[in-house]
Amino acid sequence: MHRLTWQQRLSRFDVKASPYLYISPFFILFAVVGLFPLAYTAWVSMHEWHLIGGQGAFVGLQNFTDVLGQPRFTVALRNTFSIFLLSSVPQVIAAIVIAYALDTNLRARTFWRMGVLLPYVVAPVAVSLIFSKLFADESGMLNALLGAVGIDGIGWHSSAFASHVAISTMVNFRWTGYNTLIFLAAMQAIPRELYEAAIVDGAARWRTFFSITIPMLRPTIIFVVITSTIGGLQIFDEPRMYDTLGLGGPDRQWMTLTMYIYELGWGTQMNFGRAAAVSWLLFLIIVAIGLVNFAITRRIASSGTKGARK
Amino acid sequence: MSSPMSSPMARQLVGKGAARTVRRRAVGDSRRPGWKTYLFLAIVLLISFFPFYFTVLLASSDAATIARNPIPSPIPGDNLFSNIARVISSDIKFWQALANSIIVSCVTALSVVFFATLAGFSFSKLRFRGREGLLVFVIATMAVPTQLGIVPLFIVMARLDWIGKLQAVIVPGMVTAFGVFWMTQYLREALPFELIEAARVDGASMIRTFISVALPAARPVAAMLALFTFVGSWTNFFWPFIVLGSSNPTLPVALQLLQASYFKDYSLIMAGVVVATLPLVLVFIVAGRQLVAGIMQGAVKG
Numbered sequence: 348m349h350r351l352t353w354q355q356r357l358s359r360f361d362v363k364a365s366p367y368l369y370i371s372p373f374f375i376l377f378a379v380v381g382l383f384p385l386a387y388t389a390w391v392s393m394h395e396w397h398l399i400g401g402q403g404a405f406v407g408l409q410n411f412t413d414v415l416g417q418p419r420f421t422v423a424l425r426n427t428f429s430i431f432l433l434s435s436v437p438q439v440i441a442a443i444v445i446a447y448a449l450d451t452n453l454r455a456r457t458f459w460r461m462g463v464l465l466p467y468v469v470a471p472v473a474v475s476l477i478f479s480k481l482f483a484d485e486s487g488m489l490n491a492l493l494g495a496v497g498i499d500g501i502g503w504h505s506s507a508f509a510s511h512v513a514i515s516t517m518v519n520f521r522w523t524g525y526n527t528l529i530f531l532a533a534m535q536a537i538p539r540e541l542y543e544a545a546i547v548d549g550a551a552r553w554r555t556f557f558s559i560t561i562p563m564l565r566p567t568i569i570f571v572v573i574t575s576t577i578g579g580l581q582i583f584d585e586p587r588m589y590d591t592l593g594l595g596g597p598d599r600q601w602m603t604l605t606m607y608i609y610e611l612g613w614g615t616q617m618n619f620g621r622a623a624a625v626s627w628l629l630f631l632i633i634v635a636i637g638l639v640n641f642a643i644t645r646r647i648a649s650s651g652t653k654g655a656r657k
Numbered sequence: 658m659s660s661p662m663s664s665p666m667a668r669q670l671v672g673k674g675a676a677r678t679v680r681r682r683a684v685g686d687s688r689r690p691g692w693k694t695y696l697f698l699a700i701v702l703l704i705s706f707f708p709f710y711f712t713v714l715l716a717s718s719d720a721a722t723i724a725r726n727p728i729p730s731p732i733p734g735d736n737l738f739s740n741i742a743r744v745i746s747s748d749i750k751f752w753q754a755l756a757n758s759i760i761v762s763c764v765t766a767l768s769v770v771f772f773a774t775l776a777g778f779s780f781s782k783l784r785f786r787g788r789e790g791l792l793v794f795v796i797a798t799m800a801v802p803t804q805l806g807i808v809p810l811f812i813v814m815a816r817l818d819w820i821g822k823l824q825a826v827i828v829p830g831m832v833t834a835f836g837v838f839w840m841t842q843y844l845r846e847a848l849p850f851e852l853i854e855a856a857r858v859d860g861a862s863m864i865r866t867f868i869s870v871a872l873p874a875a876r877p878v879a880a881m882l883a884l885f886t887f888v889g890s891w892t893n894f895f896w897p898f899i900v901l902g903s904s905n906p907t908l909p910v911a912l913q914l915l916q917a918s919y920f921k922d923y924s925l926i927m928a929g930v931v932v933a934t935l936p937l938v939l940v941f942i943v944a945g946r947q948l949v950a951g952i953m954q955g956a957v958k959g
Binding site for chain 1: 689690694695697698701702705706708709711712715723724727728729772773775776778779780783784785788791795798800801802803804805806807808809810811812813828829831832834837862863864867888891892893894895899908909912913916917920923926927929930933934937938940941945946948949952953954
């Protein structure tokens with residue numbers, strides 16, 4: 348056999364190595380700014396570690412027991428879940444209903460679709476500034492309107508639950524339209540014959556909504572819930588900006604876990620060890636919920652529900 | 658595929674779905690919306706538009722008027738431009754923040770599109786060992802809450818002496834799993850193998866093939882991916898707030914600063930909201946159609 352020329356060899360190397368070379372930026376970046384920091388969080392969490400002073404003594408699980416013993420951790424955990432539930436459940440319901448209204452032969456279809464998506468371009472920080480004024484306890488428009496019809500003002504900042512409602516409203520304002528479009532795309536993939544058959548059988552429109560649309564949307568609903576869980580449990584911007592101090596209120600009534608991480612690490616304590624411990628705990632919570640979601644999805648998939656998309 | 662059609666819809670218009678489309682038109686009549694649907698959607702749009710209007714009302718007012726009237730007068734005042742001028746001349750480093758936001762968002766968007774297309778080309782069209790497994794890995798990373806690695810990431814940035822520098826925000830976002838996955842999906846269908854082979858037969862190297870064949874084919878999705886990345890970076894707060902701080906802010910960080918230093922003057926804060934939001938609203942007016950199409954093509958949250 349005659350030997351390959353230098354050029355042929357180069358070309359062969361090109362074919363072999365290029366595929367890996369092209370995907371490598373993602374893997375390198377993920378390793379450096381994703382995986383490594385997460386793993387290293389566990390290491391930091393087992394040390395005394397100061398924002399400026401740096402690494403101190405190994406303390407084992409001390410940071411975890413310290414943090415778990417703090418009432419603030421429990422409060423932050425409660426707030427995070429409360430805000431998450433108040434923003435995800437109504438949002439999914441609203442998004443499905445709006446998508447159902449959009450899934451008709453509308454005039455000026457693009458106008459309506461763009462209209463629902465508009466809030467998505469407002470930064471959460473800006474959304475929070477707007478809504479913290481609307482929801483101000485003393486000088487807010489909402490309480491003034493309530494007062495005008497003779498209802499006592501609500502402590503949108505002073506009451507824990509009301510503050511969670513206000514913060515969830517911001518999240519819903521920004522994301523409902525986005526999720527509406529995801530549901531709309533899934534609805535359009537539902538074969539129209541199903542509706543046709545139901546209508547021929549004399550089913551009312553609301554009936555087809557519950558017996559056809561909702562079941563066919565199930566995989567999409569799960570998808571939206573999973574993605575909003577990962578983001579929702581890490582919520583920071585909206586509650587951080589809900590008042591000027593950014594600590595989550597005098598009793599930390601709307602402080603979330605990510606805000607707590609920030610307060611521990613970059614607040615007065617500058618305690619990176621404890622901040623890392625809370626990060627790691629939140630990570631485990633998110634992973635656990637992810638696994639539960641995954642199990643539910645698998646079960647639904649294997650129970651024979653036909654997927655509406657993909 | 659740049660039309661605002663979802664892929665399921667597109668599929669219905671060709672091939673064996675075509676017959677179905679004809680029938681669908683007949684059923685379509687029963688799905689013609691009544692005035693109640695229009696009314697409902699109009700209310701939804703009013704609700705999502707109201708906060709914008711409220712912002713403009715306050716931004717065009719003044720602190721004393723706002724303090725006196727919790728319910729603002731429905732007609733905008735005439736202080737909008739003077740309030741914006743005050744935001745610009747306040748000590749939040751407005752021009753620097755605007756420039757930083759533009760730089761970070763543009764560089765991130767271009768970089769994500771480039772690296773995602775490169776990886777998408779490889780995953781969808783090139784053959785190599787471990788391809789399927791690696792792609793599954795990429796998808797799985799989307800479920801990893803990497804934001805929780807901030808403590809070590811901050812330590813790394815401090816070691817690199819990047820605290821307060823834009824690269825600390827740009828570099829971690831230079832390529833995303835979401836982008837790689839989207840491009841892979843798209844190029845799988847949009848880029849025929851014949852084109853790649855033709856280029857290869859002509860003696861083009863792999864990278865030459867990528868530039869001359871894959872990049873042009875990726876253009877419609879590249880535009881949408883760039884938009885999503887741009888919006889994502891422009892509105893990002895948590896990490897820039899931690900790593901840049903007030904010395905070298907992006908616009909959201911500057912807004913936080915504005916709130917902290919001028920919390921008594923809501924006309925000023927709302928004018929800040931206006932200037933920070935206006936650029937994206939303009940982008941939305943021009944390219945919102947693309948965003949809608951992007952989400953509806955089965956895109957996931959980025």
